[in-house]
Amino acid sequence: MKTRVTRLSASAPDDISTLAQAISQGQIDPTRVIAVLGKTEGNGCVNDFTRAFATSTLRRFFAQQLTLSEAKVEERIAFVMSGGTEGGLSPHWLVFEVDASEQADYSLPGLAAGVAFTRDFKPEEIGRLEQVNETRDAVTRAMASAGIQHQDDVHFVQIKCPLLTASRISEAASRGHTTACHDTYESMGYSRGASALGVAVALGDLMEEQLSNEKICSDWSLYSTRASTSAGIELLRNEVLVLGNAAGWDPAYRIGHAVMEDALDTAAIDRALASMPGGAQLTVTADNLTGLLVKAEPSASGEIRGNRHVMSDDSDINGSRHARSLVGGVLAGRLGDTRLFVSGGAEHQGPNGGGPLALILRA
Amino acid sequence: MKTRVTRLSASAPDDISTLAQAISQGQIDPTRVIAVLGKTEGNGCVNDFTRAFATSTLRRFFAQQLTLSEAKVEERIAFVMSGGTEGGLSPHWLVFEVDASEQADYSLPGLAAGVAFTRDFKPEEIGRLEQVNETRDAVTRAMASAGIQHQDDVHFVQIKCPLLTASRISEAASRGHTTACHDTYESMGYSRGASALGVAVALGDLMEEQLSNEKICSDWSLYSTRASTSAGIELLRNEVLVLGNAAGWDPAYRIGHAVMEDALDTAAIDRALASMPGGAQLTVTADNLTGLLVKAEPSASGEIRGNRHVMSDDSDINGSRHARSLVGGVLAGRLGDTRLFVSGGAEHQGPNGGGPLALILRA
């Protein structure tokens, strides 16, 4: 079995020309695609319609390619769009294909991937235990789908989750329900945080008993080291992509992960490499770098290594935008590459001010 | 003779408490201060009043310290405020003191610094040859003031220059004059570009005959490798700080420079170190890093190492803000420090998409 990851440039949120070309040249088989991650160039916040535009374009494209209804495509492929390419980040797609047809004995575990979806959430469930629990179950289903048996073999869980808008809050209120918060931008954090806690429970990093609605987006000592969650206006359910290494999968592609302890922690790259099967024999090069996924957020202390940052006090540019540009620059300087999947808002994802990082290489 | 450089944190544009403390503790002698550079937390663009607020606060403070009128302080100290601490950049002051009282024989050249000012510019002169020529003359005067005889011994020229506002453009028009451009944000680039070309001519990197009004902000093959120019609404003249190494100056502080060839060029740090007297024996550490000054701009090609960036097409965040956050992240990741003087808009300062970088160490 083999998971193949292809990284493609995008010149606009609806530019799928590189994808179409890769398919027409046989580099990608559309029937094997289980997930498309996209770094799109909107603000990554509430009114970022580049995510929905990209999703709409991709869904339609795959419906044509697979001769399926768009509804059927949605049951089959996770479209995880993360807005925001601040600083030098470059809009791109990461296409995940799974080929389960061939069985082989490999000397090393290889990249395994699986997707699952929750049901749609009501506004009052977002950022609360209902979202935690549904996400936990979806992660477990996605692991099974990927054939990953041990929680420790999971290296990264990428999730797309919904947010609250003024009209959603108001709709909940009309039914007599409160929501986790009233500010729409803030709701993105609640949704990301609850989703990340769901991953932590699913992977055994936290116990369900440790959690309560009050602790979500409040007790930062609770976090997952392998969750990356991204909120968007364009969906109401959680879409879950689980990535790990497992026996029986072709080690041509492998994944490693580490936690950036703070925004400047470039050594996380080395630790992620070391965590990978056979990682000690590898170095990251322009050729083998296939995907870099990482979370970024302003530290709540207002400081980075003792020096003040302004990310949280800036009312012109949201903190998550500052954080993406910073971590994007830190890692691009180290890797010489700007097509990095840096996602903003790391609530309950790694320690405060840091975040999980995953490295996918084509060995 | 000795040039001392002190780097101090600022918690707001008018926070000079760290400066006051350094003076009261004898770490800084206000009578020796020739320049204060400030990285302030505004947008770094047209309506950034943090620069003027900082300048106003500093001018007043030094008038009290030196028992001088503010006008006299302005003749003596250059206040070079650069707005914009996007990403993780940390607001800070760089205080330059010169002590010419003692003469000594030093084995190595040390940091030499001098300041000079042009006259106020009329709106129609900004971004044109008049600004180039006046800047050239001021650089020459600042070199003389620093006791730097050879053009090659200059490592960095930091300049603060004016910009056009709607009312300045309109005032020029009322006298029958056109201005270099009509967009106020764009005028910052013209002012920075003309000032940088003045540095290039003063330092022998370009010949006056190569220049014309048409080439300013148009022919990017013409540039200085040692100019860093920053535009602000708070002044009408150019303020020039020349930095170099010269014999007779205490090598306790030394400067080196290099050109970042593009926004990801972290190796410029190594080249700047190598360019420093005795640099081969040094490494940059948290202890000896005293100042890092660098220019950042979006590449006009729209790409970084072949991958698209969105900096120039983003109408929510100006390109110079994206560029500062990117280069700030790239260098902070390498140096582990966010108190970096990253200035946006590198027109005619280094190659397109890159920019000059200066490194000041306390050996």
Next chain:
Amino acid sequence: MKTRVTRLSASAPDDISTLAQAISQGQIDPTRVIAVLGKTEGNGCVNDFTRAFATSTLRRFFAQQLTLSEAKVEERIAFVMSGGTEGGLSPHWLVFEVDASEQADYSLPGLAAGVAFTRDFKPEEIGRLEQVNETRDAVTRAMASAGIQHQDDVHFVQIKCPLLTASRISEAASRGHTTACHDTYESMGYSRGASALGVAVALGDLMEEQLSNEKICSDWSLYSTRASTSAGIELLRNEVLVLGNAAGWDPAYRIGHAVMEDALDTAAIDRALASMPGGAQLTVTADNLTGLLVKAEPSASGEIRGNRHVMSDDSDINGSRHARSLVGGVLAGRLGDTRLFVSGGAEHQGPNGGGPLALILRA
């Protein structure tokens, strides 16, 4: 013959549920639709993808409704998206249908509408005489299509036109061509300005001999009183909708126009009403107001009735966004309605700081 105009709310750039409902209820006949104008909620500037998202959604919808290819839909329907609903403006669609099947004798002229398209422009043609001339010809063709014989019977010409992006500028440069400007946001003004001058020539308000490339976006004494042009990243041609009153058209819908002399000129509503056939007998009410289209821009003087505005010096919010919010507020306060088609950037459209205004009533 009859032109029908329907105004529909939109809850997102891709929300066409109100349109689908109007069709299913027989209020709109998709086979008669010649143009859809949309006020979408992006930034209205360069990287506003809400326009393209809306266009893509509408094009696909009409292809399904009409059982046509999307290419055929594009030959038939003009999709004129204008981004930016700052202040209280409300996203909405204006759907124009023409029914030429019935002939009748009407006592008054009624609303007549016609569309036409130019060819795609090369980057180097945008904002220059080539765009002026092609637009002029398209206006003439659209008049013919509307059956409007006299230039004076035209009340408004709404145009969607392209803009320059970093990659388009760079592509032109690679072929040895300069473009009208280098700043992408500024290019929107050049494209709008050249398109408006094309309208002015077509309608006899200016003579071709009065124009030159140099005068575009420079000589503000040259302008159309009936053009409204809006630039977007999502197209390369100009799409032209001509609106007027003509004999033989059902006066159930009528249009009037006037020029707002400055941003506060609410009396333009009264003058527009007075310019309408039978306007003296009408008042504008919540019931009969069917469409309000107007252009807004910051005055180049930097003042409104002698008081300074900050629109052009604000580097956080572009001037066209400020102008839309201002004029939107001015007219919403007068009309009690926020579903107004206020479009930003009035270069060569009305006097500096003002802009043409059209009022469509269902009498």
Next chain:
Amino acid sequence: MKTRVTRLSASAPDDISTLAQAISQGQIDPTRVIAVLGKTEGNGCVNDFTRAFATSTLRRFFAQQLTLSEAKVEERIAFVMSGGTEGGLSPHWLVFEVDASEQADYSLPGLAAGVAFTRDFKPEEIGRLEQVNETRDAVTRAMASAGIQHQDDVHFVQIKCPLLTASRISEAASRGHTTACHDTYESMGYSRGASALGVAVALGDLMEEQLSNEKICSDWSLYSTRASTSAGIELLRNEVLVLGNAAGWDPAYRIGHAVMEDALDTAAIDRALASMPGGAQLTVTADNLTGLLVKAEPSASGEIRGNRHVMSDDSDINGSRHARSLVGGVLAGRLGDTRLFVSGGAEHQGPNGGGPLALILRA
């Protein structure tokens, strides 16, 4: 006794040239000044340093004028800076002078004004009952200072209040205290809301028993119809200016107020005029309009008269900025004047989506 109000233009946050001129020409007596309100051109949100820059400039200016220490000036004059001149709003100063020297019998009550200050607040008190109660007491003291005996004679209470920053929140946390919220922009609303509720209690519009920490920024049915509160980073206490009409005061200046029921409610101008002593005999003209103060906010319903607005879902421009530009446009269109003191964020100030409005005329 007489309260005189002078409205002066400002060309920058530190431009007090019009004030200096008015004093030198005898139009303003600096010894009588009790308050200066300023509409400055920053973002009006957390990192708006134009307010502090203006305050710092004014405080220093009056210290020189009155030969007092700046600390003494602060005990004497309230400096109430409100950031944000979106749309067409024009930066300006409103200078309030009180001359208690002459006693006269006037046929009508005239404008009476008084100021008072609270103590500095700790971060954990902001947005909570402590701030409510201290504000209530300060309003009562300011009333006494103005010689206004009846609560009903108060027409407007303008308050400047503090906000939370990342470092203030973190400082409170270090002492074991929570704060009303964690988002710095959101904290502005809590501070404004608690301050407004303090006014409501002081003026008898609400009973202390009706309030609790939980109801602040949550139960919108509780509000003052006469409070206008504005938050800023530049102070830690509340500064209170009470305005009313009282017997014994020269009716040359008079104030009236009304509540805008929503953002489009221009009729509030008429009601405010009618509420003024002798208002029935007056009309508002360019000559007699001396001050217009009003609060603006996005309606929480997400709608204005049934049509959707995007103010609360826009992550590029904060909702309070949208609201100021909208209400500024609505009133400027009605009054033909853009020097209006429109302040953003009307939590517990008037009904949701609307806000109190005060009109000061020089009869």
